[in-house]
Amino acid sequence: MKIIVYGAKLDELAYFEAWQKTHAQTLTIHPEPLDETTVGWAQGFDGVNCLQTTPYSAAVFAQLAAFGIHFLTIRNVGLDNLDLAAAKQAGIRIANVPAYSPSAIAEFSVTMTLYLLRRLGETRGPLAAGNWGQAASFLGRELGQSTVGVVGAGRIGQAAIRLFSGFGANVLAYDPHPGHPEPRATYVELPQLLAESDVVDLHVPGVPANYHLIDDAALKSMKPDAILVNTARGNLVDTTALLKHLQSGHLGGAGIDTYEHESPALLRYEQTGMFSDPQWEALAQLPNVLLTPHVAYHTATAVQNMVNFSLANLVSFLTSGEAVDEVIIK
Template sequence: MRICAFGVRGDEVPYFQRWAARTENTVTMHPDYLTDQTLPLAAGYDGITSFQTVPYPSTVFSGMQQLKLRYLALRNAGYENVDLTAAAHHQVRVSYVPAYSPRAIAEFAVMSMLYLLRQAGAVQTALHDADYPLAKTFIGRELGDLTVGVVGSGRIGQAVIQILNGFGTRVLITDSHLPKNLALTFTPVSFEELLRQSDILTLHIPGDPENTNLLNEAAFAQMKPGALIVNTARPNLIDTAALLTHLRSGKLGGAAIDTFEHEADDLLQLAHGETFADPLWDELLAMPNVMLSPHIAYYTDTAVKNMVEQALDALVAFDQGVRVATELT
């Protein structure tokens, strides 16, 4: 099979090369995102794999149909940026990688909690200001003494619960489907009760339209004074303007944001060779009680290997007429 790979980063290259050598398939790699302008690079290939958070418009799928390209394997879990209706209309089958490494994201989420609890941002700010005495004054809190609300208890949420159980943390969850893992300790509550009781709230749900701005002005108003927010899930889950309002007032104690609300638009600007000027991002970045990261919670060697190999395996399965469990269309 001849595969054209888009959005390839340097860290992915060895995994592509090893997979191609092992399976005797051909993979041609490009760092460019998959767009109308780059799609011609895939002419003559049997399938495409790509990794990007910028949009896949309908014109990409009409172009794929014209090139007789029927398969697209995403190397990531999020697909709200993909026009699946257009893909189906143009007879392009799309797959994704829903669980490349739940543990990687879970560990990052808990690390973010610890960063906020120990006021590491304030400590670093003081040290950068050469105020060593001030840097020693930021007292922390212990994770094992607190209540963490986990919104979403799928693979990632369960990995978070498992780690928190090791700290002795009280864990609340809200989910329509409760984990069946009897080794996990948690208490199911309503979303409203979780907001009221949680010292830390961590998000692990998909970016479905009904989840847009799940944490909004009304939700923040119900939370405990000093509560912390962690989002390693999807960009649309938090109303950033409302988050900033409650950070400024001191109602919220801090936030760790790995998936920023406007990241798709901002990254699209960067993809076009520009810089982005986002006042919400800039204000968050200036706050010592906020930890910002550029959508890297998943980013470990294990996760990258799984993302590459599972996407490529899906393309081969498509080509061989085998059912693909991770198919979206």
């Protein structure tokens, strides 16, 4: 059986090579994403394995079906960039990796929170200019004396709750489908969480129902000087409203690892040197904003699990017609 891999990153290659040494399936690996211009490479393959934040379009699924390919596995959790209706219509079955390392993302959220609470970004400009006194003037806050609101209490959210509570923070949690509640948090409704939290930490999926969950009204309801951290999905936050509340001084800061307008141009910036996004540039100029390039997941443990678990799903699809992490498309 032949498998084509799209969106391969340099740090994944060693794990693909190690996997290939112990499996009979043949891997052909490409760094490019799966889109209308690259889907033709999949002709003659049995299954497709991908990692990307750019869209999987209806045209891509239709072409895969025309090639006789019926299985796609992705090396991440999120499904918001897949046209699932088109996949179902084309007869393409999909599996994701729902838990490659919840701790990796939760730890990154805590890292962002500490950076913002201690106002480290605000010290950098004065220190670089040689103004020691001004750089040392920014009064920080302690996580252990803060209330942290975790929005979404699944695997990642629960890992975040455990970490925040370990620092001594008072942790509130909101989840419309809490499952087995994490006892270290007090579960409340979203309006109460927003109104009472010094830090709001997002861990919900980017499904249509959550689009702009944090909009102008939500931001307005947050405490003055509160901090927003988003390591989940870019479409959860209305960036226009976020800039408004940061620039007005209402919010104390924001940590953004998943940006709302994460376009192919942004992802190709390193290769092309061309990217223009006024909102990204406006955020980048604010010293109380920490922007990172969608790397909250990025640890050795997580990357290895993403490769191995997604390929295990694909081999299972190809050999038995089933995969433990198949996404049920309604």
